[in-house]
Amino acid sequence: MNGHSQRKPLRARPEVEQLKGYSAPLEGRRGLLRLDFNENTLGPSPKVAEAIRAFPAEQIAIYPEYDGLREALIANLESSPAGLACALTTAHVGVFNGVDAAIHAVIHAYGSAGDTLLTTSPTFGYYGPCAGMQGMAIEAVPHELPGFVFPMEAIGAALLRTPRILMLCNPNNPTGTRLPAAQVLALAAAAPQTLVVVDELYEAFTGDSVLPSIDFRAVPNLLVLRSLAKTAGLAGLRIGFALGHPEVVDRVGRVTGPYDVNSLAVTAAMAALGDQPYTDAYVAEVLRARHWLVTEMRRERASCHVAGGNYLLLWPRRSSATVEAELRAAGILVRSMAGKPQIDGSLRISIGTTEQMQLFWQAYQAIDSEP
Ligand SMILES: Cc1ncc(COP(=O)(O)O)c(C=O)c1O
Known part of the structure; x- marks a missing residue:
């Protein structure tokens, strides 16, 4: 053995050495019915594929340009039925390599070691690792049972201790817990020294967004996250947005690289934003499908929970690990919630x-029959 092989590897920052990273079971999903990541199960607008096919080869060799993308998002939001309460400028919009990258950047920009990130539990699994890598403490307030109700009073009380960041997922993944926009605004107004981040990834399925009623001049501590991953079907290209007061957007932008979002994602995003009717039709179909499935589940007295979002929770009669594995063998992927507080033993089923x-329900009933 020489001296080199005996050397210990360099250690990362202590926060990183202790970190349990966020790992998602993403392998071997092709060709299966993917009801495990709340993705769009049909794919993006045909206009997105057309735009990508027409992408000029010489642009691959140059760094991406973001001209027009922020304007296109603002125009898209302005033309939505609920509209915007006040005019947004490009300085209100940050562009990220998916909302995951936005979450990472926000926490990196605002969270110092020893600060607290306040959130609810269970919630989206990436907030915790991002806080952990900054050395932040996490205060996760449980949802109220039964019904996984948003713990408004407990969050209000925790805000009195001025946590650095409050992370709200609305509707919450995985419980679907909904929070009316007025309550989000009230929380932000009550805690001006806390950065309140509302992750609106699934708002298209509830319509509870704060954007139609917010004036960022009055609530500069509120930041809204939006993505084209789940509804517009761009999950594989990675593009997300943060909307907020220009100063907050600027600070969050300072901790990202200048070209973190690639040219194909920009091209696809422009095409997707330009074909809102396609996304609206997909969302409407998901809501119809969710209604159909919930009706069937209730008829069969399945133990389930459904609120906002393109997903629901289902407690199988048999072990959730067995049912998940047998569904996979039948070509259908769902996500086990094993180990998550309050929902251990359930499966999260994405709605397509x-x-x-119908395919899912037929397979599920055959697998989870009475023991
Ligand atoms: C609540 C929530 N936020 C953010 C993300 C990540 O979104 P994106 O694909 O835009 O990074 C997800 C993905 O599952 C999510 O469920």
């Missing part, structure tokens, strides 16, 4: 089209 839900 009615036809896909």
